[in-house]
Amino acid sequence: MQTPRLLRTAQFRYALGAALLFALLSSIMGAFLYYGVRDGMERQLKEYIRTETSHLMGDYQDQGIDELVHDIRERVERTPSPRMLYVVEAPNGRRIFDRIELPKQAGWSRLTRDSRPDIILNTVRLEDDYWLGVGAEARGQYEFSRAFRHFLALAIAGIVLLSSVAGLLISQRFLARLKRFNTFAARVGEGDLSVRMPTEGMGEDLRPLADTVNRMLEQIEILLDDVRHNSASIAHDLRTPLGHLRQTLESLAAQQSGAAAREKCEKAIAELDNILSTFSALLRIGELESGSAEVRADRVDLSKLLETLAETYAPVAEEAGQVMSADITPGVTVSGDQNLLVQLFSNLLENAVRHAGAGAEIEVFLRREADAAVCGVSDNGPGIPRANQADMLKPFRRMDTSRSTRGSGLGLSLVRSIAARHDAELSLKDTAPGLVVELIFPKTD
Amino acid sequence: MSLQFLLALCQRGLLSEGWTVRILLIEDDAETADYVLRGLKESGWMADHAATGQDGLMMATDAGYDILIIDRMLPGLDGYKLLTMLRAGGDTTPAIFLTAVSSIESRVEGLEIADDYLVKPFAFSELKARIGAVARRPAREAQETALKVADLEMDLLGRRVKRDGEEIGLQPTEFRLLEYLMRSKGQVVTRTMLLENVWDFHFDPKTNIVETHISRLRSKVDKPFGRELIQTIRGAGYMIADADAPAS
Numbered sequence: 001m002q003t004p005r006l007l008r009t010a011q012f013r014y015a016l017g018a019a020l021l022f023a024l025l026s027s028i029m030g031a032f033l034y035y036g037v038r039d040g041m042e043r044q045l046k047e048y049i050r051t052e053t054s055h056l057m058g059d060y061q062d063q064g065i066d067e068l069v070h071d072i073r074e075r076v077e078r079t080p081s082p083r084m085l086y087v088v089e090a091p092n093g094r095r096i097f098d099r100i101e102l103p104k105q106a107g108w109s110r111l112t113r114d115s116r117p118d119i120i121l122n123t124v125r126l127e128d129d130y131w132l133g134v135g136a137e138a139r140g141q142y143e144f145s146r147a148f149r150h151f152l153a154l155a156i157a158g159i160v161l162l163s164s165v166a167g168l169l170i171s172q173r174f175l176a177r178l179k180r181f182n183t184f185a186a187r188v189g190e191g192d193l194s195v196r197m198p199t200e201g202m203g204e205d206l207r208p209l210a211d212t213v214n215r216m217l218e219q220i221e222i223l224l225d226d227v228r229h230n231s232a233s234i235a236h237d238l239r240t241p242l243g244h245l246r247q248t249l250e251s252l253a254a255q256q257s258g259a260a261a262r263e264k265c266e267k268a269i270a271e272l273d274n275i276l277s278t279f280s281a282l283l284r285i286g287e288l289e290s291g292s293a294e295v296r297a298d299r300v301d302l303s304k305l306l307e308t309l310a311e312t313y314a315p316v317a318e319e320a321g322q323v324m325s326a327d328i329t330p331g332v333t334v335s336g337d338q339n340l341l342v343q344l345f346s347n348l349l350e351n352a353v354r355h356a357g358a359g360a361e362i363e364v365f366l367r368r369e370a371d372a373a374v375c376g377v378s379d380n381g382p383g384i385p386r387a388n389q390a391d392m393l394k395p396f397r398r399m400d401t402s403r404s405t406r407g408s409g410l411g412l413s414l415v416r417s418i419a420a421r422h423d424a425e426l427s428l429k430d431t432a433p434g435l436v437v438e439l440i441f442p443k444t445d
Numbered sequence: 446m447s448l449q450f451l452l453a454l455c456q457r458g459l460l461s462e463g464w465t466v467r468i469l470l471i472e473d474d475a476e477t478a479d480y481v482l483r484g485l486k487e488s489g490w491m492a493d494h495a496a497t498g499q500d501g502l503m504m505a506t507d508a509g510y511d512i513l514i515i516d517r518m519l520p521g522l523d524g525y526k527l528l529t530m531l532r533a534g535g536d537t538t539p540a541i542f543l544t545a546v547s548s549i550e551s552r553v554e555g556l557e558i559a560d561d562y563l564v565k566p567f568a569f570s571e572l573k574a575r576i577g578a579v580a581r582r583p584a585r586e587a588q589e590t591a592l593k594v595a596d597l598e599m600d601l602l603g604r605r606v607k608r609d610g611e612e613i614g615l616q617p618t619e620f621r622l623l624e625y626l627m628r629s630k631g632q633v634v635t636r637t638m639l640l641e642n643v644w645d646f647h648f649d650p651k652t653n654i655v656e657t658h659i660s661r662l663r664s665k666v667d668k669p670f671g672r673e674l675i676q677t678i679r680g681a682g683y684m685i686a687d688a689d690a691p692a693s
Contacts, residue, residue, distance in 0.1 A: 239566065240474060247476065250480075250569060287548055293548060293550060308618065312644060313654065316654055346650055
């Protein structure tokens with residue numbers, strides 16, 4: 001079974017460890033206390049017994065065994081319970097008074113009894129093999145130790161319980177802070193650099209961290225703003241002269257009477273348009289990756305979008321000697337930006353048409369898997385060797401074999417950027433022969 | 446169109462063949478302005494030029510223009526603010542934004558107040574076609590249920606196409622393509638306009654999808670009937686027109 005996250009935090013473990021340590025120390029201290037008090041009580045009890053014994057022995061010495069028995073009887077009758085215990089054992093083994101079995105050895109002994117207080121006994125050997133035992137129930141000691149054990153068990157249980165609760169509360173609070181931190185980091189990850197880590201209620205331990213992170217974010221925001229501003233300016237500054245160049249070429253083309261010269265001008269314009277389109281794609285990728293471009297979150301009918309694209313590209317594939325088919329589950333919608341998604345899938349289809357080669361079969365697919373929408377384009381063309389796959393998603397990476405075909409090499413990186421902004425997982429699979437470019441949108445609407 | 450403007454047009458003798466479109470170009474880049482103005486004049490349109498936003502705003506409010514072509518990035522009063530002010534004042538003159546910023550975001554924002562949006566640099570033929578489309582736009586507002594070019598008929602409600610009384614089966618994309626062409630009857634539509642309006646593509650695809658689909662459409666709509674209605678306008682785009690009748 002998985003332990004709940006709350007119980008796996010360092011805070012909770014620290015709290016629990018501290019509680020156990022404290023309980024151990026308390027137990028040791030309790031033990032000292034217990035034995036100290038117990039010994040004191042025993043000493044006191046023994047003192048009584050000793051005094052009593054010496055009184056009795058005094059009488060016995062003066063007047064013999066009969067006087068001793070008489071003396072004890074007097075005492076037994078006079079003192080109400082609880083009283084001291086007396087045993088006189090004759091050489092024939094007969095015991096009178098409290099009839100406790102005496103150890104045949106002079107001195108102190110302790111008789112333990114189940115669920116009754118122990119008896120502390122002083123045994124004295126009299127003349128003619130008579131034995132005298134004077135003792136007392138260690139009632140006080142018994143009750144004290146019982147009470148103390150209860151108290152100790154209760155105290156330790158209380159400590160452990162309270163510390164666990166405290167640990168839970170602390171770790172819960174910590175987790176809540178962590179969650180806030182996580183939400184915040186996720187937002188930064190999504191490109192929102194305007195958020196700041198909350199410093200309120202962070203506590204002095206985490207506040208410096210929050211402050212540092214916030215200062216860092218501020219710096220990044222300023223830098224990125226600069227970059228963004230600069231790329232907008234670069235876009236403008238580059239597009240303007242390129243635009244003038246295009247205008248000049250167009251005017252030039254119009255002035256040419258010769259078909260060959262006009263064709264050359266038109267070729268130059270086409271090349272220029274290529275440059276401009278690469279440039280736009282680069283800017284778009286930059287916008288998407290820096291998070292500066294706003295990505296709409298509309299309900300997009302992915303099924304319809306893919307059906308339309310399949311219908312759009314089928315004749316193009318046919319002209320290239322390929323067959324395009326679609327296997328699309330209807331009614332699958334995702335949250336996203338229609339324009340960007342159109343561009344994404346059209347890039348995938350164009351890649352397939354351009355690289356799969358004549359005779360290839362291309363399939364557009366979309367299916368629902370649990371909550372996710374799995375879609376993409378597969379072909380049975382030459383594919384991409386596994387070693388090159390990660391590289392293919394980077395800007396300007398093209399396989400050497402495809403350098404000769406038209407294209408900027410930005411198609412797949414644009415696909416990757418758009419997929420990333422839609423939280424869609426992009427994967428390339430070489431199916432030897434062929435390539436499957438698959439996207440998984442984690443949540444369909 | 447205001448009465449004063451009609452009078453002005455009459456005085457200038459411009460109402461002889463329909464009417465001549467008056468265009469105001471608000472553009473700070475002298476070279477681009479030069480290029481556009483020359484093109485506009487060569488196309489037989491009247492064009493005035495303002496080099497700053499303030500001048501542009503004044504000219505646009507004072508004289509009645511049929512179309513405004515506004516650069517979005519102008520020093521001082523920028524194009525977006527300028528048009529916002531005009532629109533706030535109740536001016537509904539069709540406007541086309543020219544811009545060096547091609548992001549989708551700015552396009553969406555721009556199209557909220559402008560009628561069209563053209564990313565620099567552009568071919569003049571592209572601007573010309575868009576002026577044509579924008580100038581015709583009010584007439585298109587009316588809900589049409591059928592379109593007709595010569596003997597080609599499109600039933601917009603029944604989604605059916607007939608030529609010479611014979612039904613033609615079209616794919617949904619082909620239908621949309623033909624519909625756009627027919628709605629722009631007699632007007633040149635460029636490849637980019639088709640991509641934007643028929644396919645909703647706001648980027649330049651690397652394959653010739655427009656050419657391929659036009660050729661498919663022709664093989665269904667034109668070839669079997671022996672008379673070409675869909676024409677290729679070299680260096681500009683396509684146009685559907687009744688070849689016998691003069692272009693309207």
